Every structure is written in C-alpha cells, then in structure tokens.
Amino acid sequence: MAANPYNYSYIFKYIIIGDMGVGKSCLLHQFTEKKFMADCPHTIGVEFGTRIVEVSDQKIKLQIWDTAGQERFRAVTRSYYRGAAGALMVYDITRRSTYNHLSSWLTDARNLTNPNTVIFLIGNKSDLDAQRDVTREEAELFAEENGLIFLETSARTGENVEEAFLETARRIYQSIQDGSLELNAAESGVQHKPSPIKVGNEEGQPADRNCSC
Amino acid sequence: MSPKNDETTSNPLSRKLQKVLSLKLDQDPDLIVALKGLSDVVSTNNLRTRRNLRGDFERRSVNLSVELCESFSHVNQLVEKLNTEITTMSESCRVMTTELATARTQMQGLLEKTSKIKRESASVEMKKEVITAFISRYHVSPQQAAVLKRSDDIDTEFFTVLDRVRTIHQDCKILLQTHQTTGLQIMENMAHLQEQAFQSLFKWTQNECRRLTSDIPEPSASLKQGFLMLLDRDTLIRASLSELAKVRRAVLLRMFINSLTRGGPGGTPKPIELSSHDPIRYGGDMLAWLHQTIASERDLLISFLPSKETVLTVLSEVSEGVSRTLKIRVEQIINNTDDCITLLQISNIIQFYLSTIKPFLSEEAPLITLISELNLQCRKQFNRHFALSISRLSDRNELPGLDLVPTSAFQEALHLLKIILNTHDVSVVPDVSPLASMSELLDVVIGPILTLSNMSACQLEPVDNAVYIINLVSCLYNVLAMYENTDKTLELLQHKIDEELETLTNLQYDHMIKTTSIPPTEMINTERLSVVASKLDQALLNSEVLWLHQCTRLSALRHRNAVWRGASEQFIKVYSTLIQSPSNEGILLKSADQISQLLK
Numbered sequence A: 001m002a003a004n005p006y007n008y009s010y011i012f013k014y015i016i017i018g019d020m021g022v023g024k025s026c027l028l029h030q031f032t033e034k035k036f037m038a039d040c041p042h043t044i045g046v047e048f049g050t051r052i053v054e055v056s057d058q059k060i061k062l063q064i065w066d067t068a069g070q071e072r073f074r075a076v077t078r079s080y081y082r083g084a085a086g087a088l089m090v091y092d093i094t095r096r097s098t099y100n101h102l103s104s105w106l107t108d109a110r111n112l113t114n115p116n117t118v119i120f121l122i123g124n125k126s127d128l129d130a131q132r133d134v135t136r137e138e139a140e141l142f143a144e145e146n147g148l149i150f151l152e153t154s155a156r157t158g159e160n161v162e163e164a165f166l167e168t169a170r171r172i173y174q175s176i177q178d179g180s181l182e183l184n185a186a187e188s189g190v191q192h193k194p195s196p197i198k199v200g201n202e203e204g205q206p207a208d209r210n211c212s213c
Numbered sequence B: 001m002s003p004k005n006d007e008t009t010s011n012p013l014s015r016k017l018q019k020v021l022s023l024k025l026d027q028d029p030d031l032i033v034a035l036k037g038l039s040d041v042v043s044t045n046n047l048r049t050r051r052n053l054r055g056d057f058e059r060r061s062v063n064l065s066v067e068l069c070e071s072f073s074h075v076n077q078l079v080e081k082l083n084t085e086i087t088t089m090s091e092s093c094r095v096m097t098t099e100l101a102t103a104r105t106q107m108q109g110l111l112e113k114t115s116k117i118k119r120e121s122a123s124v125e126m127k128k129e130v131i132t133a134f135i136s137r138y139h140v141s142p143q144q145a146a147v148l149k150r151s152d153d154i155d156t157e158f159f160t161v162l163d164r165v166r167t168i169h170q171d172c173k174i175l176l177q178t179h180q181t182t183g184l185q186i187m188e189n190m191a192h193l194q195e196q197a198f199q200s201l202f203k204w205t206q207n208e209c210r211r212l213t214s215d216i217p218e219p220s221a222s223l224k225q226g227f228l229m230l231l232d233r234d235t236l237i238r239a240s241l242s243e244l245a246k247v248r249r250a251v252l253l254r255m256f257i258n259s260l261t262r263g264g265p266g267g268t269p270k271p272i273e274l275s276s277h278d279p280i281r282y283g284g285d286m287l288a289w290l291h292q293t294i295a296s297e298r299d300l301l302i303s304f305l306p307s308k309e310t311v312l313t314v315l316s317e318v319s320e321g322v323s324r325t326l327k328i329r330v331e332q333i334i335n336n337t338d339d340c341i342t343l344l345q346i347s348n349i350i351q352f353y354l355s356t357i358k359p360f361l362s363e364e365a366p367l368i369t370l371i372s373e374l375n376l377q378c379r380k381q382f383n384r385h386f387a388l389s390i391s392r393l394s395d396r397n398e399l400p401g402l403d404l405v406p407t408s409a410f411q412e413a414l415h416l417l418k419i420i421l422n423t424h425d426v427s428v429v430p431d432v433s434p435l436a437s438m439s440e441l442l443d444v445v446i447g448p449i450l451t452l453s454n455m456s457a458c459q460l461e462p463v464d465n466a467v468y469i470i471n472l473v474s475c476l477y478n479v480l481a482m483y484e485n486t487d488k489t490l491e492l493l494q495h496k497i498d499e500e501l502e503t504l505t506n507l508q509y510d511h512m513i514k515t516t517s518i519p520p521t522e523m524i525n526t527e528r529l530s531v532v533a534s535k536l537d538q539a540l541l542n543s544e545v546l547w548l549h550q551c552t553r554l555s556a557l558r559h560r561n562a563v564w565r566g567a568s569e570q571f572i573k574v575y576s577t578l579i580q581s582p583s584n585e586g587i588l589l590k591s592a593d594q595i596s597q598l599l600k
C-alpha cells in the first residue's frame, strides 16, 4: 500500500536548534530524504521539512523547522520556538564549544516553548569518533541533570537519526495520551485531524486504523 | 421267352395276372401307406366291412370334401377380407403419395423460407452486435445520468460517469463523419449531461469548501478530483477557488487573532501581543507565525488543489485575510519606535520575512505588497529618526577645540553610525544584494553626518577648517573601511579628504611664502631678495616657523607629510625661479636641492 501523503491523524511541530555547523540541516535532510549532504550551506533563517511517521499505529505528520545556528539569526529564529511540541537541541561531538553553548540554547528552549515540549539532546557527528571532543558520559550526565533525552547520532551514516526523531514523537504522543498536552489547539504544536469523511465506495481505502478496538 | 410274351400280350387276363404277379407289393410305399391307412379305418376284416368299404370310402371322401369346402370357404372369407384391406391400404397409399407430393412442394418453399430467415437472423445478429457496440460506446444509462445530477454526494462513480460522458462527446466527432444526425443528437445529449454534471460538481465543491473551517481541516477524498475536473470550466473553477479562499481566509484570520490575543491552551504559548512592549520580538513573532501558518496552509492546499498556480492564487488570497490586522500592528510598532537602531532592526526583520514568505505566494500577493510597504515605512521612519538624532547632535552647536579633533557630538554620531553598520552587518536578508543594501543605507546616513561636520567646521578659520574637516572625514573613513561594500562611499570620502588636503597644502605654501617674504615675480629686485635670504636663513634654523601650527593637528601623519611635501615642492619651485632671476647677484647662495634637503 503506497503511503498517502495526506493520510495522517496528527501533526507535530518540531524545531531543531544548536550552534552553526553542528549538522542540524543534515540531520533533517537525512531524516526526510535518507541522504547525507556533504556540502550543506549555512541555513539562512529557517527551513522547513516534513515526514509522516507511524507511532503506536498512528500516522503522524512531523513538521520540522530547521533554524540557522549563526548568531545573527537568533532574533529571527527565536520566534519559531513558539508552539513547538518537540525541540531537538544539537551539538557537535568534535567541537567542544558547541557543547558549551548548550545551556544558552536550553534557556531559550525552556523560555520560549511549552512546559510539555519534549527536548531531545543530540550529539551529532558520532562517525567522527577519532576527533571526539566531548565524551558520551559527560553529555549523558548533562542530559540527566536537565531532564533531557539524549542520543549520539550521525547525519552522515544515519545512525540513530530515525530513533531521535521517532522517540521524540513517541514522547509527545505519550503526553497526548496522558492528557498533559491539549489537542486541537492551534498552538500546542500538536494537532489532531478529524477522521476523514468516508466517501462513497472509495476503492482502496484502508481499513480505519484509528479505531481502537 | 418271347413266344411266351406274345402269349401274355395276347391274353388280357394273363397280362393282368402277369401284372399282378409282377407286383412287388412289399416294395410299393404307396401301397404300404394305403394299407396302413386302411388298417386305421377298418378295424375288422370281414365281409361286411369289405362290402361297405367302397361306401365308407366314398362317404369319407364326401365328408372330407365337405370339410375341405368348409375350410376353403373360411379361407376365402379371409382372403376376401385381406383383399378389402389391401384395397383400403392401396387407397391410403395413393392418398399418401399425393399428400407426399404436396408436402414435397410445400417443403421446398419452407426450405427456401428457412434459409432466408437464417440469412436474416445472421444480419440481425450482426446488427445486434453493432448496436451493443454502439450502446457501449455512445449510450449513458438513465441510472448513470442520475448519478450526474447528484450534488449532495459525489464519489468516484460520479467521476467515472462524467469521464464517460466526456469520452462519448469526444467520440461523436468520429460518428459525425458517417452518421451526422445521430452524432449531433448524441453530442447534444452529452453536452447537456456534462453541463448538468458540472453544475452538480460545482455546487458540491462549493459546499465542500464551506466545510473546511477547522484549523487543519480534512478535505473529502473527491475534492481533488472535483477541482481537477472544474479546471475545464474557467468561471466555475474561479468561483470555487474564490469560495475556498474566502473560507480559509476567515480561518486564518481567526487563528491569527487567536494567537495574538489568546495564545495556546492554558496560555502557553503566551499570546503574541503580550510581547508588544518589545517591538522586535513582537513584529518577529507575528511574521514568523505567518510564515509557519502559510507553510502549513500551503501543505493543505497542495493536498487537493489541481495545480501550482491554483495553490498560489488561493494562498495569496487567503493570506490577504490577515493583512489588515498585521498592518495595524506593525504600523503601530513603527510609529511608536523612535530609536533609529531599533527601527533598522525592525526593518531588517521585515525584510527577512518578506523574502522568506515571498516564495510561498504569488509575486503580486497583497500580503507581499503590504510587507514591502511596511518595510518602506519602517525605513522612512528610520531615516527620519536618524536625521533627527544627527540634527539633535548638531543643535548642541559644539565648536571644535584648539586641538581640532572631532567634537563629542561628532563622536556620538560616529558611534551611532558604527552601531547602525553593525546592525546592518548582522541583518538577515537572504535575497537582497549586500552591495545594494549597504549603498542604500550609506546614502541615507553619510549625508547628515557630513552636514554635521561641515556645520561645526564652518565657523573656523580656513586653515583650522581644512584641518578639522580632514580629521573628521578621516575618522568617518576609518569607520567605514572596517565594513564591506563601502568602497564607493570611501572613494567619495577620500576625494573630500584630497580636496581639503589640497586646500591645506596651498595654505601651507602661502604661509611659507609669507614667512620668507618671497615677493610676486614681477616685484623681484635685489633688495627684496636680500630680505628673503635673511628670512630664509632664520626660518631654516627654526623650521617650525615655516609650518602652519594647525597642520600638526592633522591626526594622520601621512596627511601631515603630504601637506608638507606638497607645499615644499611648490616652495622650491618658486625658490628656483628666484635663484635664476637676474636680480640674484650672489644673494641667494643655497641651491634648490640644498633647500629641499633642509626642508625635509
């Protein structure tokens, strides 16, 4: 069955933040296109990507906003945190400075998003282990102290990229199930589409997977 | 024995005897049978029986004859009966023969009829096939036609039938070549059905569009196909698209106002208006919200609109819905801001969103026009407030001190300029040429600053004026030189500096002439030359007197050198003419080279 690009029941809004050059755009590209971009230009302002994933038998459209890491864009990119259900905060394991700046990114993330926003810490470029500048243990500790989920990824090999995006979606979905995230409010970063109006004897319409029997 | 024979023959008795004697009775089978039969009849051999024998036999014979007669009469009866029957049969046969003959003639006709019918049947069969084929190609059943009249529920069946009607209409062109009347009639029918279908579809589409009132609505599965079909009818598609735009426009506006004034559920995220005290954040949040919402809206429209153009058209119209709300608020921000740096930052942000949102909408989309206008307005406000800041500085009427360094007012103006250039440098306008935008900015800011410097310098003596202006413009030059895309303005400033340096060089030269009392050429005489010689000697002992003391206030060493070099060269040229003058009779002893060395 070919995936219908318009057949989904939720929309989750994500934002990707972190210093310039840590690989935010590459992560997004790897996730949406399953390809690595070796020469990725700096992002100007914000870019936008989508992909439909399946979590707990639910089709979810992820609407991902990839922000520019360059300092001069901060005033602009800060406006995009609003209403994000998930925030992927990325540093580069081969550049300590990008790790050191995390607390500033985290402050922004906490101040500008909802309390329920799932913040995921990503140490990218795990393929460059030889040039490692930040140990995994250290980052794990930081994540634990700040209540973040943490994974090391490689946008180049694709390692853990799916996991990071999907785990974020799972946590958000969990919050919806818990009732801690309010649905259908345009700004909660999650939206539930009303179930499709069934039309006549539409052929090839898949059995409704939404019904929880 | 012959004689004997003769005898027997001659005697009948003997012959008889002879014959009896010659009878071999035991060998005569007839006799035996007869005798046997006789023994059956005559039980006792006595005279009576022997005498009655003949009578018995005759009686017996008569009986037998009677019996035979009777039997034959019976047979005769039967034969007669048979005869009658045979006659009847013969009669029947004759009749049958006649009938058969008749039947045969009739049969002939029948056979002919049958084969005729067979031929007809084949042709009818053929016609039937043709008609079936025709119907399958050119006929729409009443049930199918009814499908096209439904406007409450449109599904794939509708489109299948409509497609068929369209195909038939097309195919009629082939039909017209051979069956014009039929072809025309069918065409007319199909056109009629199509018209009906389009009307139903149009009504249905309108209703479907009116249903799309939630933030993220779920269009029905047939809507895409419906729009695709309507593409064939210019007026219908336009009306449908504008209905859609009308509905979504209202939704977008509702969402925008909601985000502005109510925010998310339970107040998170906060209403955008809550940050209205921070103009940059406020404006940025509104425009970022629009960018994201327009992106989502485009996703939605792409899911059921038939072409890129239609998406653009609708989205442009939909986005216009928020224009007024946005305009009022951004204008408020602009008008309430009097800090020119903030205004520049706001303008940068507006420009950023202008180029970010532009690709989603058509070139002439009202929202795009509005955002560019807001940017212009903001720029104007910036220009105004920048000029105001500068004029406020110039209102201080601050005069330069004796040191001829830039006044504090000018320093402040330069400081402001630096901040402006820094702000511009980090501006985030992706698709504007950096050179053009810098030139545009410099065109605005350099003028007032130069005016300011001219105004503070104009009350000075010419020498002071020149030195002061050179110092100011150099400062300005040095600031601009740290930024990219300032070459044109730097050139202009350099030109101004050069001009002032030339003026100053001339003044310096005049001063040297005056100090050494060198007379105009036509007034040269020995007496005057003697004065020059003595003054020159004195001056060379204490070269400072040759210097305009203000020149030491030139902040750049290279400018000081330039002035000195330029003035000295001119001076030496004049000195050379003095040496060579006829009046110089051993009065001026030093050569031009010597003087040149001494002046260095």
Ligand SMILES: Nc1nc2c(ncn2[C@@H]2O[C@H](COP(=O)(O)OP(=O)(O)OP(=O)(O)O)[C@@H](O)[C@H]2O)c(=O)[nH]1
Pocket: A018, A019, A020, A021, A022, A023, A024, A025, A026, A027, A037, A038, A039, A040, A041, A042, A043, A044, A067, A068, A069, A070, A124, A125, A126, A127, A128, A153, A154, A155, A156, A157
């Ligand atoms: N080896 C390796 N290189 C990576 C990886 N991810 C990104 N890169 C490289 O790192 C550089 C920067 O990646 P981007 O994705 O552009 O970084 P960014 O975070 O989007 O940068 P800004 O847009 O400026 O904020 C690119 O040259 C990538 O090829 C990775 O996982 N492994």
Ligand SMILES: [Mg+2]
Pocket: A024, A025, A026, A041, A042, A043, A066, A067, A068, A069
């Ligand atoms: Mg990027």
